[in-house]
Amino acid sequence: MSSKSRTRSEFIKFLIVGGISFVVHNVVYMLLLDVVGGTLAYSLGYVSWMVVNFLLSNYVTFKTRPTMRRAVGFVFSSAIYYLLQMCVYALCAWLDVPDIIVTPLVYTITFPLNFLMVRYVLKH
Secondary structure, three states: HHHHHHHHHHHHHHHHHHHHHHHHHHHHHHHHHHHHHHHHHHHHHHHHHHHHHHHHHHHHOOOOOOHHHHHHHHHHHHHHHHHHHHEEEEEHHHHHHHHHHHHHHHHHHHHHHHHHHHHHHHHH
């Protein structure tokens, strides 16, 4: 398999894994929104996303094994991704975007950067 087709295959798998992780994040966010408020609910949803995404990205997307080094790199790249997401989330809040579409919108805007970061962390 060529490098280009391997990257395409990884990206498609990353989209599927991202979709699963996104559902987990959005469900946690929506369940906790009225209980703990928007920012904390989003953050707790993000933590759940991170666990699911780390495991599935290793085993399914990039065919690697979770290691402590990969976990540390993943947490670091996820922190960058989180900060980017929180900036977009704050913009959505400022623009009064309806809660039900906040998470899909944030992911759509920030997803491509996350693929590049996670791919680098798990494969290098």
